[in-house]
Amino acid sequence: MIPVGFEYSRPDTVDAALALLAEHGEDATILAGGHSLLPVMKLRLAAPEMVIDIGRLAELNYIRVDGDEVAIGGVTRYRDLVISGVLAAECPLLPAVARTVGDPQVRHRGTLGGSLAHGDPASDLPAAVLALGGTVVLRSPRGTRSVPITEFYTGVFSSVKEPDELVVEVRVPRTGTAGWAYEKFTRRSNDWAIVGVAVVDGRVGLVNMGSTPLRASATEAALAEGRSVEEAAALADVGTEPPADNAGTPEYRRHLVKVLTRRALTTAAGISAPGA
Amino acid sequence: MKVEITVNGERTSADVEPRTLLAHYLRDNVGLKATNIGCDTTSCGACTVLVDGESVKSCTVLAVQTDQQAVTTMEGLEGASEGNPAHAVTAAFRQEHGLQCGFCTPGMVMAAISLIEEDPDLDEKAVREGLEGNLCRCTGYHNIVRAVLVAAGKDPDAAQQAEAKSGSRSMAPGFSTGEAGA
Amino acid sequence: MPVIRGIVSPAMSILGTRVVRTEDPVFLTRGATYTDDLTDERLTGALHLTLVRSPLAHAKITSIDTEAAKAAPGVVAVYTGADLDLEPALLFPAANKAMLRPFLATDTVRYVGEAVAAVLTEEHWQGEDAADLVEIDYDPLEAVIDLKKALSDEVLLFPEAGTNSVTSMHLGKDDPGDEFFADCEVVITREITNQRVAAAPLESRAASAYWGDDGRCTIFCSTQNAQSARDEVAGWMGMDAKNLRLILPDVGGGFGAKIGADPEFALVAAFSKMAGRPVRWNESRSENMTGMVQGRAQLQTITIGGDRDGKVKAYRLDVIQDAGAYPRLGVVLPMFTRMMASGTYDIPKVWSTAQVVATTTTSTAAYRGAGRPEATQAIERAMDLFADEIGMDPAEIRKINVIKPEQFPFTTKGGAEYDSGEYAKAIDLALEASDYTGLRAEQEARRKRGDAVQLGIGVSSYVEITGGGAFVENATVEVHADGTVTVLTGTSPHGQGHATAWAMLASDELGIPIDKITVIHGDTDLIPKGAGTMGSRSLQTGGVAVHNAAAELVDLAKQRAADLLEANVDDLEIDKETASVVVKGVPGSKSVPLAELAAAEELKVFHEWDGKKPTFPFGAHVAVVEVDVESGKATVERIWAVDDAGPILNPLIFDGQRHGGIAQGIAQALLEEVVFDPDGQPLTATFADYGIPSAAELPSFDLVTMETPTPVNPMGYKGIGEAGTIGSCPAVQNAVIDAVSHLGVSHIDMPLTPVRVWTAIDAAQKEASK
Known part of the structure; x- marks a missing residue:
């Protein structure tokens, strides 16, 4: 299968990419790794007229400590997250989550900015950045703005990002020695998560439990109140609207998210899971 | 263009x-x-x-x-132009019968080369997880895994025995895992 | 691992040795050449065929507008059924005669993916663009998905047939009723599903065609049997099969789904004639997942009765087979299921019926095992249900009921004549290899601790039928003057390694090394007759034919050499060191090489071998699974497979067949299912949605080998292609259910996905707490 025809441009700078994006408006789409975009274009579920390739923009490919945060360029690939010494030391949740995305070939192409911009509620990294309390940095010809990830998503595959804006950077806190864990539940290794739970420093991000990545707010509140892991995990489905599909019923996902949250919290707390 | x-x-x-x-x-x-x-x-x-x-x-x-x-x-790959599977991976695929109909083979071979390049110290579990993006319908992967282990310089019999004795396999990434740090 | 070798191969023979494949150097360098890879000059300037397929499961076609598509770039022609000179065809002779399939639908579509129009373009990528522009209006009809509802005939696929019933077997005839189980202390009945699965060979369907100036048509295509595919296509096209040539390039897997011809083959040929140019067609995976025939798809009711001492006295199997929209080979699956219903067991009373029904779904046909795995799954589930009810160990109950070695040949109530077997021994070997007792102890410990991850142990005992239905196969062996050999075979490998295996058989007789032996298959001009490769038949039919042809060639060579060597034929033999005819027991005497005889006169033998009967490989598998009872996730930890298919020609290939089979059995048990929603929309039409396992979902396999020869052919060979699937699937299903049986679960239908397993546990717990 092959996409509907389109124009292609690979600008050399972010400014040039933004100019093109502004020029073509909603007829244009950004291609970074292409592993969310090209499959839907091949199935002809998307047919942009202009494809702007930013995948090779070196200025958007970095991982560096910046104050209390780690700043990650928008086209930094999953593979780069996985092998990053900076992240291993400063924010180990992120490489651990990135390692579960797709397969090695996908991880050689897919980018952090692309994953966040695409906003699939079944994707791993948006929920991880959500659990981290990270920030999405958007740039357009109008300037640069930072949006807390908690305010970024507005619905399935949709966010506050304007059509002329580009995800140029993702900032996550340096979590240091804070406990963390990622529980991804799939049928097959490289399937999308049926449910995923990312835990770091007492915050809980949920994959595939609603139309956007979600925080398990009731669980987080219970933990803050000093309630037990068991009690807190039992609230993990509060406020969620899990989907129904071939891999699971909403009822099953509600059950699963509690189990996985309990396991993730237990792991993050450094307690070995009984009998598991 | x-x-x-x-x-x-x-x-x-x-x-x-x-x-x-x-x-x-x-x-x-x-x-x-x-x-x-x-x-x-x-x-x-x-x-x-x-x-x-x-x-x-x-x-x-x-x-x-x-x-x-x-x-x-x-x-x-080495030897390919002369019809001789002389690359460590292609040679191992032949020796271990890591292919049947051959359709998945070119992709499987290239995935294996990249995998070994990135992680030369592979065990059976790492090979299986590392090939998660490649489907084969003929071999059940048994001999593909052996071939990749051989190409990586491992003893496939020892590696498979070690994996068989290691107990739970359900901890692969993408399976329910407890990636952890405290 | 214990290895029992029934036949010890003679010293120096290549037979029985581990020989790496001769086809691999090409496969591992420039790659195999599949139909879509062909650069054959006869296909120069070929047009590319793109089919416009129905998005609805059941609808009336109210209009088709091809004008916009005709104007699209690169479009040479757009055809609909009205343009086509092909009469709708009955795709399987035993089906309801009114259930004809049009080659392009004209009035009604009956499944999602049915071809309605065709676009021919200069380049392949132009086809998709143009196909999007073909406007077809549909008037939706109610889909027919549920099998029982289909049998009610409320909505008919073919109103002219007056029924959705395709055929039935033994239905209502002399039904023994409840009396059948009257003498049983315990009777258990339940409905189980053997779900629809997709064969999904990695190479999807493909065909190319051109017409020569002589009026003959050549089709290059991906199939498991060139000769019968040729006859099918010729029949559909109303032409003499002599005017049709099929050539098979390398074939990227089949698993039963590439048996025979697909209607698209005839379309490619017809469009090539209409357009006056060669035509190529290579479907996408999305097309393949609705267009290629699918397997299994049985709804079964099993009833088993016996006494509390473990003796099974009566077994009944009632099958409803989903045929899909246009009945094909799926019609015949229940015949094999019924024949093999009682499995490895000596059950005094066995009864079975089958109904085959059409639904608005993809047609069904053979998939690895084709009717036999469905029988094995049913009886092996029945055995476990019975064991569970009377509180007996599942291994023990099997050993009580299996047919004993001294009972062979054994004719079953289903009419199968089992040739040879040692069923209890296979079970014992599997139990021993797996340390069954130790596993049960580990299971008990986990249950007592209440672990989240429970252990399940599943046992299966199986017998299957190989070479069924097509016992005749031919081979031609020719020695050339340069000392090389050509073998022509009527079999049709697509991964099974015939190029290597047939060369070994010829080499063993001729003394010519395998690297000088070329095996050719799948060209109907060179090899006009042949039954192809399906039903695990090739070695016992085609392999034996090669062996016999080579042996006859040796006889012929001896006759010709007798004059030259001035010796009696009976005093001559082949010296396998030199591939020469020599005088027996006289070292250093005169000899004549086979090559020299070939130089003097064509040295070539055609042999047709008729095995007359099928053979019955058997074995026993033990699967160990872990089930996370909190999430429902089941993972196969180990599987021990004891398989006996007679003497082993090449252990490398033999074990490879088992590995692949085991993986597909595990896949059906745990992951794979073709799902249609109530409107007939496929929910598993891509590899992202359909659950083919990767290496990460499977363990390595532990193989234990037995070699009990069959008396049916001189080599003692049985088939191994499907055994792994037949043995592993019930072992894994039984294991998962065993893992959660202490929680009150007695059965879960396949595939045993996490949501299914958890739902079953949850329901059992809720039931228990009532």
């Missing part, structure tokens, strides 16, 4: 529509047919090639995205 891609060490060039997939470029423009297309959804990995040394699924990469880059297919 015009692209220039180094394929198996040789410069190739063509005027292509931007929507031309790298897999089609290799098959139709360059005439290298080893790279196969087995699905539409980036699932099967039959089209896996190396771009600048890393495995990618060439059905999910536009030819124009690899302009001025280097692509390696199975035809570019």
Whole structure:
């Protein structure tokens, strides 16, 4: 299968990419790794007229400590997250989550900015950045703005990002020695998560439990109140609207998210899971 | 639009529509047919090639995205031009019977090369997880896993026995895991 | 691992040795050449066929507008059924005669993916663009998905047939009723599903055609049997099969789904004639997942009765087979299921019925095992249900009921004549290899601790039928003057390694090394007759034919050499060191090489071998699974497979067949299912949605080998292609259910996905707490 025809441009700078994006408006789409975009274009579920390739923009490919945060360029690939010494030391949740995305070939192409911009509620990294309390940095010809990830998503595959804006950077806190864990539940290794739970420093991000990545707010509140892991995990489905599909019923996902949250919290707390 | 891609060490060039997939470029423009297309959804990995040394699924990469880059297919491996599977991975696939119908093979071989390059110290579990992006319908993977272990310089019998005795396999990434740090 | 070798191969023979494949150097360098890879000059200037397929499961076609498509770039022609000179065809002779399939639908579509129009373009990528422009209006009809509802005939696929019933077997005839189980202390009945699965060979369907100036048509295509595919296509096209040539390039897997021809083959040929140019067709995976025939798809009711001492006295199997929209080979699956219903067991009373029904779904046909795995799954589930009810160990109950070695040949109530077997021994070997007792102890410990991850142990005992239905196969062996050999075979490998295996068989007789032996298959001009490769038949039919042909060639060579060597034929033999005819027991005497005889006169033998009967490989598998009872996730930890298919020609290939089979059995048990929603929309039409396992979901396999020869052919060979699937699937299903049986679960239908397993546990717990 092959996409509907389109124009292609690979600008050399972010400014040039933004100019093109502004020029073509909603007829244009950004291609970074292409592993969310090209499959839907091949199935002809998307047919942009202009494809702007930013995948090779070196200025958007970095991982560096910046104050209390780690700043990650928008086209930094999953593979780069996985092998990053900076992240291993400063924010180990992120490489651990990135390692579960797709397969090695996908991880050689897919980018952090692309994953966040695409906003699939079944994707791993948006929920991880959500659990981290990270920030999405958007740039357009109008300037640069930072949006807390908690305010970024507005619905399935949709966010506050304007059509002329580009995800140029993702900032996550340096979590240091804070406990963390990622529980991804799939049928097959490289399937999308049926449910995923990312835990770091007492915050809980949920994959595939609603139309956007979600925080398990009731669980987080219970933990803050000093309630037990068991009690807190039992609230993990509060406020969620899990989907129904071939891999699971909403009822099953509600059950699963509690189990996985309990396991993730237990792991993050450094307690070995009984009998598991 | 015009692209220039180094394929198996040789410069190739063509005027292509931007929507031309790298897999089609290799098959139709360059005439290298080893790279196969087995699905539409980036699932099967039959089209896996190396771009600048890393495995990618060439059905999910536009030819124009690899302009001025280097692509390696199975035809570019050691001995291939003489019909001799002399590369460590292809030789091991033959010796261990890691292929039957052959359709997944070129992609599986290229995925394995990238895997070994990135993690030379593989055990059975790492091989299985590392090949998660490549489907084979014939072999049940048993001999593919052995072949990759052999190519990585491991004793496949010892590795399989160690894995069999290691207990739970359900901790692979993508399975329910407890990735952990405290 | 214990290895029992029934036949010890003679010293120096290549037979029985581990020989790496001769086809691999090409496969591992420039790659195999599949139909879509062909650069054959006869296909120069070929047009590319793209089919416009129905998005609805059941609808009336109210209009088709091809004008916009005709004007699209690169379009040479757009055809609909009205343009086509092909009469709708009955795709399987035993089906309801009114259930004809049009080659392009004209009035009604009956499944999602049915071809309605065709676009021919200069380049393949132009086809998709143009196909999007073909405007077809549909008037939706109610889909027919549920099998029982289909049998009610409320909505008919073919109103002219007056029924959705395709055929039935033994239905209502002399039904023994409840009396059948009257003498049983315990009777258990339940409905189980053997779900629809997709064969999903990695190479999807493909065909190319051109017409020569002589009026003959050549089709290059991907199939498991060139000769019968040729005859099918010729029949559909109303032409003499002599005017049709099929050539098979390398074939990228089949698993039963590439048996025979697909209607698209005839379309490619017809369009090539209409357009006056060669035509190529290579479907996408999305097309393949609705267009290629699918397997299994049985709804079964099993009833088993016996006494509390473990003796099974009566077994009944009632099958409803889903045929899909246009009945094909799926019609015949229940015949095999019924024949093999009682499995490895000596059950005094066995009864079975089958109904085959059409639904608005993809047609069904053979998939690895084709009717036999469905029988094995049913009886092996029945055995476990019975064991569970009377509180007996599942291994023990099997050993009580299996047919004993001294009972062979054994004719079953289903009419199968089992040739040879040692069923209890296979079970014992599997139990021993797996340390069954130790596993049960580990299971008990986990249950007592209440672990989240429970252990399940599943046992299966199986017998299957190989070479069924097509016992005749031919081979031609020719020695050339340069000392090389050509073998022509009527079999049709697509991964099974015939190029290597047939060369070994010829080499063993001729003394010519395998690297000088070329095996050719799948060209109907070179090999006009042949039954192809399906039903695990090739070695016992085609392999034996090669062996016999080579042996006859040796006889012929001896006759010709007798004059030259001035010796009696009976005093001559082949010296396998030199591939020469020599005088027996006289070292250094005169000899004549086979090559020299070939130089003097064509040295070639055609042999047709008729095995007359099928053979019955058997074995026993033990699967160990872990089930996370909190999430429902089941993972196969180990599987021990004891398989006996007679003497082993090449252990490398033999074990490879088992590995692949085991993986597909595990896949059906745990992951794979073709799902249609109530409107007939496929929910598993891509590899992202359909659950083919990767290496990460499977363990390595532990193989234990037995070699009990069959008396049916001189080599003692049985088939191994499907055994792994037949043995592993019930072992894994039984294991998962065993893992959660202490929680009150007695059965879960396949595939045993996490949501299914958890739902079953949850329901059992809720039931228990009532």
